[in-house]
Amino acid sequence: MTIDGRSLLAVVAALCVVFSIVVLALERRLRQPMPGLRLWAISNLLLGGAAAAHMLQGHVPVWVPAIVGNWAMLIGRTTSVAALRQFDHQPVPRALLAAACGLLMLAIAGTLLVWPDPRLRAMIMVGGMAVLAAWGTHTLAVSAPLSVSRALTMVGLGGWALANVWRLWTTAHLPPGAPVIDLHDPTVAAYMGALVIMDVFCNIGFVLLITDRMYEWVLQLARTDHLTGALSRGALYTQARRDLQLARRQGTHTAAFLVDIDRFKTINDSHGHAAGDAVLCHVASHGQAVLRCTDLFGRYGGDEFVAILPETDLLTAAAIAERLRVAVGEPVPGAPRLPCALQEVSVSIGVAAVAAGCDSIEDLIAQADQALYTAKHAGRNRTRVADEAQAPDNVSLQMIQSRH
């Protein structure tokens, strides 16, 4: 088989079908929907169909490649732009895409039915394809930071656009009377070859983008507590160790507090586990709300949460903890209210801080745990600090509130 335009079109058609199947297979394996995958598979099928229709040129009526093939290719490329925008969580300008594609389709039909002109048809076609592919490349460039997978997809799609610009130029400079699409012409074969290579880049890049996104999901699952959205204990410890190292270099304090919901077992037993879960989410929302973005808040286990506050001394941390304790009695703005029977939820909090020399997160939390134990034994619904020398009479409310 010689490498002419026809055999390269066959390769394009086969590749498009294979990559549609790959993307659909990946989509089926996902537990949560990933936007854009189905549209990408559909666009590939349309582009593959278009390549097949062009491949049959000379063996089928002229309208098959001229109308069916070109329309399928235009709809396919338009769909791939929509797919990329969906994938990157960008709004899809449906009306604009439909209008652009519809106008090009009408113009293509016009060059066959109203004013027959194969050269004009080819120029409209490749010009439209170049614009659409450039649009897709632009979407990829602006919607997320560059990665290997993104760069690969952009090279494929951008290359598609450039190949079509080159084809537009060669078509415009054809000698009068020369056939517009001669599948045995080396220039046409070079154009088709470029499309094959760019198609491979583009689709491999997109498959890698999908696997990147899956990896981000897995990381996210590992980093966060599924129920409350707070950090998981492992993620919190990893980040807290880095914060402690930084504090040692900078000579600053690091504080931590442990939050335990009072009589949580009774809440579960009397109102059910769903109510218990709602209380956990309620406390976690307040915990995240009172902290700065540089602080860490995670689920320590069961009904206990932990906060790590870099560059914070003991009394400031106690003031923040106390603010959280008071806030727990209030509804969370924008969140569903707790049922009336649960409005009396309270927490006990133990606070500790370490000076720059200490670098053990375990020690810091052990001290906070000791303070929490004191708070529980003092009657619950209160904040206690670990270092009583720094806070004589163990933190009067007025004192820590005036401090903050």
Ligand SMILES: Nc1nc2c(ncn2[C@@H]2O[C@H](COP(=O)(O)OP(=O)(O)OP(=O)(O)O)[C@@H](O)[C@H]2O)c(=O)[nH]1
């Ligand atoms: N609903 C729900 N309950 C949980 C979850 N994880 C742990 N628990 C329950 O949390 C309760 C923990 O209770 P404890 O902290 O031991 O005791 P408590 O009733 O809070 O008593 P004090 O801490 O002394 O005030 C247990 O009944 C666990 O079953 C969860 O994810 N959801």
